Amino acid sequence: MDKALSKEATFILKIDDKNQIAVSWWVSAKRTRSYPYARVYDSLSFAGKKVTIIPIVKDEGKDGDRDFLQWDTVSLMSLLGVYVIIAYYNDATKKSRYENKITEQRFDIDYLKNQIKELLSYQSDALHWNLSQIDNIAEIGKKALDSYIKISQKLGVEMHSKESAEKRIAELKKGKNTFMELSRNLAKMAQKRESVTIQPKEHLEGIKGTITITNYLGGNYYFTSDEVELYDKNIYLIDAKHTKENKLPSLEDIKDGLLKMILFTNLEDVKIGNEKFTPIPILKLTTAETFKIVDMNKSQKEMFEVLKKEAQINNFNILLNKHKIL
Template sequence: MDVSAKITGIKYWPFLCRDLKVYNLSDLDAALSQDGSFILDLYGKKRIALSWWVSAKRTRSYPYARVYDTLSFEGKKVTVIPIIKDEGREGDRDFLQWDTISLMSLLGVYVIIGYYKNAEKSKRYAHKITNQRFDIQYIEEEINRILSYQSDALHWNLSQIEKAGEIGKTALCCYEKISRELGVEMHSKDSAEKRINELIRGKETFMQLSRELAKKAQNRESVTKQPKEKLSGIKATLTIKNYLGGYYFFTCDEVEIENETRYLIEGKHSKQSLIPSLEDIKDGLLKMILFANLKEVKIEGKEYKPIAVLKLTSDFRFSQEKLRSSQIEILKLLKEEARENNFMVRIKDRDLMEMVL
């Protein structure tokens, strides 16, 4: 099923953001090694909420959950994303996608496109690296630029795209140095340079390339049911158009049809607990931010009323009596978040709103 929609703005109040630790800018390196999200104090005058992605790929290490935790901060929200992450020949290699930056723009999050400068050799694999570290000086310079930047996150992020080719070249040079120093063979430099050259040709080329890759990934996901998802409805592609005419390609885990209403469902599943982890729930809530703000939702040209649903399932038979106190607190806050932002939460097939916690 192909679903199309528009989004003209984001209105959302998060309830599950954790309390963020405060670090000074001089301690940025330590902060990046200890926390996925934190408050950065800048010379005692201003503060920003900063998160960072381990990889450019959004399915690794819960980057959405890290971004989510910064959304309740009233000042500027910033996230650092590596343009490339190469773990070596025996590991993965991921590249930044335009759609990731587009999503951050929709959320009002300033993106710093970074690169890894240092790493350690894996003790288990001959051609794999670990503990990769950003170029801290470069990140600090970009943070200082954001402090004095007067336009919104969208315009900042577009300017970051303009520098993507240059940053990509620097990243490849750093990986060459890491490879020489550690004696670790990396993935093909030729294929990486081809991707980087696409970025150098400019913003529009990068956007087009990333959209094509996102569209292919969207099509793959729409026909593949992941083992972690316990779903029963129709899987769908979801194409969202923003007020500037940009397109974002997502998948909808499940779509249910009821008269003139379409339930757009994001599923999260746990094999080890009665409900999914807090990080999984936050990951799903980032989709709720989008789904709850959709307008003009259409299927084959016909418009329907959309209702966003976060569906939580597990391999265990659900019983409220078996919930831990920490899980009850999570569900209480989740219930408030759903009520405030007009989306549904289902646990198995039960409506969280009808549950007394």
């Protein structure tokens, strides 16, 4: 497994003749680094259990960044049916040319193996597994911070404040508690069939919108759409990907957008207040003004054709530089 983690962003882990799982992993807890959504997306076609490994915190040292896992990341994975293993780094290398910065961080492999072993025999769904991961957040957080203390001593690198990290980790637990309280309050009203509700906080036109999705368990999940537009009884939910170059946005960027399309295409009972709307999911791609479809190279054309097929099969629209493709 350690070899796979060093070479592949997403892979199938064969445990034995009967058991295998799809594994993706996040370089950092922050979704804007290293395209973690694209990594998760690549695992979704697997028929068995899908797991993603996310570090609870990634500290690059005082001369670098520090990112923390957030509750909405766990929520999104739960909605997608992806099991989360909240993990931690326990080894690293000092980065040259920086006095207090580390690189090539490596997960505690023994911890991951134990978690995967436990997951293989776990009978409930991803939501309940992920909630149990949050229950252990204090213990995982302590392991992470203790590991960074050892890395700091071993490499002679100063890390960020331990005290502020402890406060941030405690916030994760609050997110879970709020979710559970909302779930309990709404459970009485939950219908037997699964349905979801989307509630932008205000009537928006072409600007970012806040979305609340409620699943059949009554739990509330909070997300955003890059742009929301209303036309008659239709609500356009737009996820936008942009490049300044004379070509399509990168494949990783597009996969990131496709993950949002999975959510938006599965919405039911969509309301603003008490008024019902029909959701229209749109993946919006923008490029340099000089871009022309006919000038795309072979690989870009192939990718574009596959994207159009996916849009047809899964019922979302594609906008390319304001032109409707599907």
